[in-house]
Amino acid sequence: QxxxxxxxxxxxxxxxxxxxxxxxxxxSVSSDFAWNWxxxxxxxxxxxxxxxxxxxxxxxxxxVSVKSRISVxxxxxxxxxxxxxxxxxxxxxxxxxxARWHHYDRYFDSWGQGTLVTVSS
Amino acid sequence: DIVTTQSPLSxxxxxxxxxSISCRSSENLLHTNGHYYLGWYLQKPGQSPQILIxxxxxxxxxxxxxxxxxGSGTDFTLTxxxxxxxxxxxxxxxxxxxxxxxxxxxxxxDIK
Numbered sequence: 001q002x003x004x005x006x007x008x009x010x011x012x013x014x015x016x017x018x019x020x021x022x023x024x025x026x027x028s029v030s031s032d033f034a035w036n037w038x039x040x041x042x043x044x045x046x047x048x049x050x051x052x053x054x055x056x057x058x059x060x061x062x063x064v065s066v067k068s069r070i071s072v073x074x075x076x077x078x079x080x081x082x083x084x085x086x087x088x089x090x091x092x093x094x095x096x097x098x099a100r101w102h103h104y105d106r107y108f109d110s111w112g113q114g115t116l117v118t119v120s121s
Numbered sequence: 122d123i124v125t126t127q128s129p130l131s132x133x134x135x136x137x138x139x140x141s142i143s144c145r146s147s148e149n150l151l152h153t154n155g156h157y158y159l160g161w162y163l164q165k166p167g168q169s170p171q172i173l174i175x176x177x178x179x180x181x182x183x184x185x186x187x188x189x190x191x192g193s194g195t196d197f198t199l200t201x202x203x204x205x206x207x208x209x210x211x212x213x214x215x216x217x218x219x220x221x222x223x224x225x226x227x228x229x230x231d232i233k
Contacts, residue, residue, distance in 0.1 A: 038222075045224060045226055045227065046170070046213060046215075046224035046227075047224075048220070048221055048222040048223070048224075051220075061220050061221075063221045064221065097169055097170075102175075105175050105176060105179070106158045106160070106175065106176070106217035106218075107160040107172050107175035107176075107181070107217060108160075108162070108172060109172055109181070111169035111170060111171070112169065113169060114169050
């Protein structure tokens with residue numbers, strides 16, 4: 001059974017970079033699934049941010065709202081994937097989740113525990 | 122982007138009674154393979170969301186059979202045949218036909 005364990009700072013200063021990592025156990029980041037970041041805030045609800053997946057080569061897809069600031073990257077040596085969100089503002093304050101996407105049946109079947117990230121000076 | 126609405130946005134249910142939540146998508150969720158790609162998730166208090174129903178009507182592994190999904194086109198329904206105390210939380214529908222994935226606003230269910 002796959003498990004996703006998130007790590008990263010809970011406080012980031014405005015204009016800096018938010019960085020989170022999602023460690024995978026019970027699966028490989030290079031498997032048939034896609035690896036996603038989703039955030040949740042009272043103002044935006046659940047918001048999908050982006051994903052990475054492997055189909056003979058690595059692909060990424062990002063939400064338009066954050067496309068200029070986001071990077072989701074796999075690390076095959078550590079079997080994890082990461083989120084980097086640049087130039088954060090207080091509007092990026094949210095609970096961030098990593099999640100595995102079941103490619104064929106099209107649903108998020110496993111979620112990380114969530115990380116509250118506050119953007120504040 | 123697909124816009125998703127849900128109704129009602131809150132629901133108070135007596136244990137043992139049925140409950141239904143509606144979800145409407147701005148686009149038809151029928152894939153060329155004949156499947157409707159719509160998922161239902163439950164976020165229990167203090168927890169991450171969890172999948173209940175995928176492809177509109179398929180129960181995920183371990184989900185009690187009191188949960189069922191139905192619908193087609195742009196209109197879908199989640200039904201709980203007999204609500205139990207452990208079913209409290211916020212229910213979200215999410216069209217899964219394409220990215221970007223956009224969740225509905227959520228329906229908060231509590232127990233009377």
